[in-house]
Amino acid sequence: MQQYVKIIIIFLLFPFFLNADENLTTYINGLEQRIKILESKEKSKGIVNLTSEDTTMFLGGKVTLDTIYVHHANGQNGGSNRSDQFFNANNIPTNTEGENAELTLTARNSKFWIKTRTAQVNDKPLMTLLEVDFWGSNGTETNSNSHNVRLRHAYIIYSGWTLGQTNSLFVGSSKPHTLLTPVDDVFMRQPIISYKKEFSKSSLAISLEQAESVIMTSLGDKTTINDDKAPDMIIKYENDSTWNEYSISLLLRELRIDQEKESSISDYTFGYGLNISSRIHIYKNDTLTFGIVGGKGIGRYMATSFFPSVVINSKEKLQAQFSWGTHIAYEHWMKNNLHLNIALGKIETDNILNLDNINKSAWSGHLGLQYNPIKKFLLGAEYIHGERTLQNNNTFTVDRLYLRASYNF
């Protein structure tokens, strides 16, 4: 009798044992599935393996919102407020009639890039970069703020060679960490062909870069003449150690005008320039950054063409104009994710033409705070005061407050 009872009990409980086994199998299958998903996520962090041999593609960029309060506003650019959104010496208004303060918000500083890396046998990999932002043709603030995409970088690095559009070698390696650079900013992005030799802590590079001459006519108008026949040539030496870094760039260029219809002048001259920039670690992460740039005919390489490279003088000949600029900046880290910036920059030129309303000098002062609540997420605020002086000693000022939120993905 007892045996029958046991058999009945086992028979009744059997489905439960079976069910437990099934549950366990389902549970394990679920775990395996989750592991597979996690593994695939780990492998594909912004990385795509391309079908072309040994090439890997990476995607990245940043999303930025700038909120800017300007006094006095520029009041130009057909409702896009482009001049108010970006600070440089050219955007210090000289005619503020009818213009008071203005508030503008923009996401144009957002960026997107694609880079690739192709492995090479016994050599560094071949690398390419394509980068765009939204400072192309302006949208308006009226409805959709539909600003267009603009090419920033498109270049290849292979075996020490750089081929394509990127920053000029004349651009210094150490820039102040302010949200916006001081007025003396040396900046140029153009097609280049360069070769770099790297040493243990330094490098030496030479480049041939796209030529372009910004010429001031005897009436004080700046024009861009498309008569260039020789590329700009730049040699750059960089040195980088933990405690300090510096770069020295030397520029040589030909500036040419060739039988323009309006002026019927055919002439050429040479320009040269030197740019030195450096950053020193004063105490732990605190840094002092400084730079000096100067030369004849360097106009478009500094302060976004605030000064001309050459002028047509009274003898109807091209004459390269001397300009110089400098900046000094201090960065103080209060915490690992919070720092204070202070910077000063100045630019000046020796005008060849004796005209009242052409630029003579400018300076800017920057005071800002930057905070990273998490890695790659920046919240920043910066106050900028800028002054611009014309040849007749009339001075104009601008005050700007920038607030920035940006995340690099």
Add this chain to the structure above:
Amino acid sequence: MKKITSSFIIILIITGCTQKSITVDETSLHGSKSTELQILMHKFDNLIYQHYESELDRDRRRIDYTKDMINIVDELVSNSKKLKILPPKNLTKEEIKNFLIFSNTLEQKSKELKLIVNSYQIEKINPIITQLNNICVNCHATVR
């Protein structure tokens, strides 16, 4: 006189050939190298905020900074191996044992970083740097 001279020479040879003990200089070397490592890690993290630099410019700097970090880590590891031979009096046996375990892990990470740098796999650097940082933080919390 000869005896005194020969004894003096023997003492000089012995002291010259003996391993240097862990001195204040080596402790301060560890401190300065740790600071240097922290600065490099900080520079690495903040590369994304450099004006105008393209992603490939940053990659070049990432490689350079990592090479510098590897050199510093190797110096730290080499310095810490002296502890094994001549342990300082202010550390307990347990602390020295822990210190050497951390030091071995550092050495391992340095080797991993060398392989990554040589193969230009820049995207793999950051996780290792985070691990390096954690090793340093844990070691300082345990030993000091």
